[in-house]
Amino acid sequence: MRLQKYMADCGIASRRKCEEYIEQGLVTVNGEVALLGMSIDPDTDRVEYDGEVLKKDRNSEKVVIMLNKPRGVVSSCSDPQGRRTTADYFRDLPYRLYNVGRLDIDTEGLLLFTNDGDFAYKVMHPSFEIHKTYRALIDGELTHEQAERLRHGVMLDDGMTSPAAVEGISVGENDTSFYIRIHEGRNRQVRRMIDAIGHKTLRLRRVAVGQLKLYGLHTGEWRFLTREEIDGILNGK
Ligand code: URA
Numbered sequence: 001m002r003l004q005k006y007m008a009d010c011g012i013a014s015r016r017k018c019e020e021y022i023e024q025g026l027v028t029v030n031g032e033v034a035l036l037g038m039s040i041d042p043d044t045d046r047v048e049y050d051g052e053v054l055k056k057d058r059n060s061e062k063v064v065i066m067l068n069k070p071r072g073v074v075s076s077c078s079d080p081q082g083r084r085t086t087a088d089y090f091r092d093l094p095y096r097l098y099n100v101g102r103l104d105i106d107t108e109g110l111l112l113f114t115n116d117g118d119f120a121y122k123v124m125h126p127s128f129e130i131h132k133t134y135r136a137l138i139d140g141e142l143t144h145e146q147a148e149r150l151r152h153g154v155m156l157d158d159g160m161t162s163p164a165a166v167e168g169i170s171v172g173e174n175d176t177s178f179y180i181r182i183h184e185g186r187n188r189q190v191r192r193m194i195d196a197i198g199h200k201t202l203r204l205r206r207v208a209v210g211q212l213k214l215y216g217l218h219t220g221e222w223r224f225l226t227r228e229e230i231d232g233i234l235n236g237k
Contacts (some may be wrong), residue, residue, distance in 0.1 A: 003029065003040050009050035009118020010054040011096040014105055015121050016098050021049060034209065062116040063095055067222040069111045075102035086111065090224055100124060101132075101185050109134070110214040112225075122234055124210065126162075126184050130233060133181040133208040134190050138199040142169060142176040145196045151179060154196040158186060161193055175202060210236060 007018040007027070019036060021027055027034040028048045040047060047054045067089060069075070077087040083105075084152070090097050090113065100112035100120045114120050122128045147169060153161045165181040180190055191201045208212050210233040217223065 001042060003034055003038050003047065004036075005041065005048065005117075006042055007175060008045075008121070011098070011100055011115035012049055012054065012236065013115065013120070014117050014124060016125070017223040018117070021111065056146050061095075062099075062119070063097075064116065064119060064135055064223055064225040065090070065097065065222055066212065066214075067111050067113065067218065068217040068219050069103050069108055070219045071106055071108045074105055075099050075111065086113070088221075099157060103206060104188050104191070107191075107200045107204045107206065108203075109132075110209055110212070111206070112209060119230065119234070120181065124185055128234075129183045130210045130236075131165075131183045131208075132185070132206060133179055135177060135203075135205045135207050136180055136194060136201060136205040137175055137177045138194055138201055139175055142200060144176060147178070147197070149197050150193055154184070156189075156192050156194050156196060161186075161189065164193070179207070182210075184186065184218065209233060 003022060004015045004018040007013070007021070009016045012018055013021070022036045025033050026049060029038065029040055030046050034047075036176060067086060069086060072084065072086045075084050076085050079085050086099060087097075095115045096118070097113040097115055100114055100123050103109065103111050111205055112123065123130050147166045148236050150164050152164045153163050162182065165179070167179045169178040180193075182189060190204055194201045212225070212229055212233050
């Protein structure tokens with residue numbers, strides 16, 4: 001079995017992230033620094049990451065959790081500045097969970113956690129085209145032309161964005177709110193798209209991942225997903 005697949009099965013991170021850990025020399029197999037591309041035998045090889053020997057059976061029950069992340073909470077395991085992190089919500093659970101993607105500190109809403117590396121990989125990798133829907137509140141009026149620019153794709157410093165769906169536009173006196181649906185997951189992508197068309201983001205909340213909606217969870221609340229909900233995200237049902 002490929003080393004990165006084994007690591008993902010043990011709940012370390014997505015396969016892609018595990019490849020990075022291997023490349024960075026953070027993983028050993030039987031005491032030797034592992035090389036990218038190597039295969040291991042889970043029954044006989046001893047794999048260590050971050051000073052811990054990996055065990056597959058420890059996380060044999062795969063779970064996916066949905067959190068309604070509040071603004072001001074950092075999407076990571078720890079924060080050098082001592083701010084509240086998403087991992088703080090799950091300290092008492094017997095799972096080694098990690099974020100399925102991230103929301104920036106100012107963004108609220110639907111964030112998933114899992115110990116299933118394959119699930120995380122599929123949700124995060126743009127090739128699976130699992131859409132993420134946000135409700136954005138921006139300053140001023142979003143014009144028809146600006147909405148079209150978002151739909152078409154805008155040029156950011158890391159390249160052109162894929163076409164986005166922009167719907168439910170509601171123009172207020174001094175601001176506009178609308179839904180924007182994208183399937184890429186670049187850093188602060190929605191905020192940067194809104195910057196690129198000349199507006200400021202006043203509030204950003206992720207309201208859906210694939211078919212899964214945030215309904216029913218107050219800010220700071222979380223719950224386990226059902227098998228149907230997990231399959232629904234992956235199969236687009
Ligand atoms: N786009 C952003 O700007 N921030 C997020 O957290 C997610 C998408």
